[in-house]
Amino acid sequence: MDITLSGLKKTFGQSPAIHGIDLKIVSGELLGLLGPSGSGKTTLLRMIAGLELPTAGQIFFGKEDASHKTIQERRVGFVFQSYALFKHMSVAENIAYGLKVRPKAQRLEAAQIYKRVAELLDLMQLAGYGGRFPGQLSGGQRQRVALARALAVEPRVLLLDEPFGALDAQVRKDLRRWLREIHMRTGHTTIFVTHDQEEALELSDRVAVLANGRLEQVAKPEIIYDQPASAFVHGFIGESNQIYVEQLNGRLFAAGSDLHLQCQDQTDGPHILFVRPQHVKLSQPTETGWRGQIKAIHQSFLGRRVEIALSDFNGTLDAIVNDSEKLVIGETIGVTLSNYRLFALAR
């Protein structure tokens, strides 16, 4: 089921939470909504579900305008961060609930419900747990029950709010891989909210980056990482060094010295330069290139990081370098950037 958001806005009292979002989610897609806390990602998800009504704009399920449909009518599967399991019901009863509350005419027979629950328990690797109560399960198992319960009603779209937020690192990783598998097997259109970029980049077909109630970029994970569309996205995703620079007649300057770097757009004026630590290369100092002094060297199992104080203008850079390079603190070295991105700053 395609989901189309058109000019979607939400205001709580006086303060706007969502500023007008246009987004099309393709049927069968796994979309990650990524953003810092307070960016409006959960509000957006709750609006798609029908748990919040939009202040303006429309939500389409396929061609049908669902903007003012109730949550019951929308037939969505919603998985809450806190799982929201029914604690007084067994696992099997939790999963069967959505099937049992249907009006008599649409209700499956008891035997069919039983079969469906058994299938879902199998799918969730929870076979044999049907008789347990949520209080007797681990966090990861509870999350899987919540997912099974949402899938039981054959939702038109699956919505997950920070699905792995409350789990520890290893369980998170397992569940992530496993959710990907479930998605491939069932083919549900799925939207999940997360503030964990690693999770979003690893799991999603496309990532929608949200900040202050606005969409910053919607793209495949590798595009988001390699070609961030805005300064916010570059700063938010992955690590980067940032240097404020001035563009003048197609040349870049910092504190008056020419950086000898290519411009990336035509607009003169203040820019911010982003460079990831792995794109900062060390070399012999040269006359025209950047020079810097090694301030600190951090050796960890992840590799060697070097902190460099740039000599020609104020600024420091973090670099990730080969373990084989011989470096001494205080040494003067040359610095080149193998890749960088520039974003014009609003004056």
Added chain:
Amino acid sequence: MPGKSWFYPASPMPGFRLALGASLLWVGLIVLLPLAGLALRASQIGLEGAIQILMQPRLLAALRLSFGLSFAAGILSILLGGLIAWVLTRYHFTGRRLLDAAIDLPFALPTAVAGIALTTLYAPTGWLGRPLNELGIKVAFTPLGIFIALVFIGLPFAVRTLQPILEQTEVEVEEASASLGAKRWQTILYIILPPLLPAALAGFALAFARAIGEYGSVIFIAGNIPFYTEIAPILVVTRLEEFDERGAIVVAIIMLLASFLCLLAINLVQAWTRRRLGHD
């Protein structure tokens, strides 16, 4: 520094012996000793004598009235209490804290004061009694009056046992129910009410137990007419005033048993809930 003993495991917290000793002494002197005395005196009456006393129509009528009205008052307390607890936990309105505080008033108020207030209010000449009287409803000096007094006394127990459970319930659970297609009434019936049941039973048992023993707030409004508005606790006093100690003791023992059964029921319900809902 107390050492390790067969009696209790070593603990870094000092004061175990002293605290346990004081607790046992307290429970023994204040609670168990009088009850043991009562049981001892009762045993001297013998089963046959006890049954003979028990079968007196006036006593049977009083017990029937006490248990029947207490049961009904417990039920109404839990229904009304549930509603009040719901309003207090779910809605934020001006005066909520005041209402919340007012719930405890029957706990703190001397019961005789409550009795006099209720009687004044519901007497045929009172604010509420007069209009009710004109409608043909008599409250004071009838079983209905006793019922009202017992609900007044039982209500805070019901509210205070349900309130914490309602505070714990997450709104997400209701949203989850709705997202699965449940109508509002289905959410209430299947999702909101069942987890409240154990607390509701406990609250009912507390209100019931309290109502069985209630004396002060009832004597004025009841009128204490034998076979009509005479409740069991009043009969205990009446028997004692008639120097019929044996009669008083039999009534007292029956009420003691009723209290024990109530406490037992509460504990069983709570143990069952804990098992069922896990440690969460």
